[in-house]
Amino acid sequence: xxxxxxxxxxxxxxxxxxxxxxxxxxxxxxxxxxxxxxxxxxxxxxxxxxxxxxxxxxxxxxxxxxxxxxxxxxxxxxxxxxxxxxxxxxxxxxxxxxxxxxxxxxxxxxxxxxxxxxxxxxxxxxxxxxxxxxxxxxxxxxxxxxxxxxxxxxxxxxxxxxxxxxxxxxxxxxxxxxxxxxxxxxxxxxxxxxxxxxxxxxxxxxxxxxxxxxxxxxxxxxxxxxxxxxxxxxxxxxxxxxxxxxxxxxxxxxxxxxxxxxxxxxxxxxxxxxxxxxxxxxxxxxxxxxxxxxxxxxxxxxxxxxxxxxxx
Numbered sequence: 001x002x003x004x005x006x007x008x009x010x011x012x013x014x015x016x017x018x019x020x021x022x023x024x025x026x027x028x029x030x031x032x033x034x035x036x037x038x039x040x041x042x043x044x045x046x047x048x049x050x051x052x053x054x055x056x057x058x059x060x061x062x063x064x065x066x067x068x069x070x071x072x073x074x075x076x077x078x079x080x081x082x083x084x085x086x087x088x089x090x091x092x093x094x095x096x097x098x099x100x101x102x103x104x105x106x107x108x109x110x111x112x113x114x115x116x117x118x119x120x121x122x123x124x125x126x127x128x129x130x131x132x133x134x135x136x137x138x139x140x141x142x143x144x145x146x147x148x149x150x151x152x153x154x155x156x157x158x159x160x161x162x163x164x165x166x167x168x169x170x171x172x173x174x175x176x177x178x179x180x181x182x183x184x185x186x187x188x189x190x191x192x193x194x195x196x197x198x199x200x201x202x203x204x205x206x207x208x209x210x211x212x213x214x215x216x217x218x219x220x221x222x223x224x225x226x227x228x229x230x231x232x233x234x235x236x237x238x239x240x241x242x243x244x245x246x247x248x249x250x251x252x253x254x255x256x257x258x259x260x261x262x263x264x265x266x267x268x269x270x271x272x273x274x275x276x277x278x279x280x281x282x283x284x285x286x287x288x289x290x291x292x293x294x295x296x297x298x299x300x301x302x303x304x305x306x307x308x309x310x311x312x
Contacts, residue, residue, distance in 0.1 A: 012172040015100050017093045019084070019181040020276065031088035037288050038081040044291035045070040048301075055304035061140040062129070065122045066294060068149050069251075072118065073287035076111030079104055080182045080283045087181065100183035106164045108182070112282070113210060114156030116259070119252050120214035121148045126245050127221035131228045159206060166199050179272040182283065186262070186275060211260060218252060247297040251290055258282040 020030060048070045052063045083104070087093040095104070129136045167185055173193035180187035185203055189196045225245060232238045258281045295301050 012097060012174065012176045014094050014096045015176045015178045015183070017083075017087055017095055017181055017183075018177055018179050019087055019093060027088050031085060034081065034085055034088070034284060037284050038077065038085065041073065041077050041081075041284075041288040044288060044295075045074045048291040048294065051301065051304050051308060054308055058300060058304055061125055061145045062122070063300075064142075064145050065118060065125060065149065068152075069115065069118055069122070070291060072111050072115045073290050076108055076115070077284060077287040079107045079111065084181050084284075095183065100178075101168050101188070102164065105167060105183045105185070105188075106160050108184075108283075109163050110153075110156045110160035112156075112259070113159040114152050115255065116210055116214045117152035117155045118149065119248070119255060120217040121152055122248055123218040123221040123252070126248060127224050130225050130244075155210075159210065163203070163206065166202050170194065170196065170199065180276060180279070182279070184275075184279065187272065190272070207259075211256065215256060222249070243297075243299075247294045250293050250297070251286075254286050254289065255282065258286070 020027070022030065049067050052058045052067045052070075083095065125140065128139055132139070163185065167188055170188055170192040171194045172191060175191045175193065178187050178191060185199070189199055189203075192199075222245070225242075229238050229242050258278050261278050262275060262282070295305070
């Protein structure tokens with residue numbers, strides 16, 4: 001009996017991503033929709049990176065962080081979207097065990113976690129710029145900005161290594177049909193044939209720590225920002241100062257709302273169909289919206305685009 005169990009544990013060498021259970025005609029529509037969103041994501045984020053790189057007036061810490069945000073959006077949408085698009089047109093919808101657990105999930109966890117910490121860094125940067133404008137140029141040296149971004153990537157890497165390690169410890173007794181469109185922990189836990197209590201606890205604790213740490217920085221930063229803005233005597237001055245934070249608040253709300261729903265609430269792995277819809281938002285839609293939000297709501301970026309187009 002034990003040898004048969006061990007044999008079954010080693011049988012799963014690939015997974016079948018069931019994706020969206022829809023009729024074939026709707027699969028084509030989903031493919032076209034996902035393709036359009038992915039193309040807009042690529043164009044939007046690459047354009048943001050190029051504009052910030054080319055315009056000398058955007059060589060400031062805020063835009064250095066924004067450029068790195070675009071890198072991350074490109075990274076984790078590219079980890080998910082191409083394979084999802086290929087599966088829409090394929091009957092097999094397969095992904096290897098190593099490609100699932102060691103590649104796709106690792107880089108997804110790395111990118112998403114790093115983005116969470118980077119959004120906290122960006123909130124702290126706005127706090128420094130608005131609440132201590134005279135000291136801001138001194139405090140925000142290029143070296144410190146690089147260190148803050150490196151720290152975000154380091155935290156993301158640590159979380160990705162830990163979560164990938166625990167995910168790789170799961171065993172699958174012949175069941176390889178993954179009810180998702182990419183390799184994510186809740187879906188993998190669902191089909192595992194061993195006790196997953198430890199994995200679920202680790203997932204919940206890590207998610208809670210990351211969300212609590214980063215949201216605390218964001219909320220405290222904006223509490224001080226709000227206090228400083230309310231002290232500005234003119235309405236125009238208050239509106240102008242706070243408008244620089246509007247884009248960041250919108251991005252933070254979208255990102256943390258979906259991530260909290262997926263990973264930090266009790267019973268987050270109980271509804272695969274709900275999880276797929278929410279997963280589409282933070283893996284496909286949000287990376288597309290971020291550059292649009294920052295370009296449409298940020299006067300500096302819009303002016304930079306006009307200058308570049310005019311010079312051409």
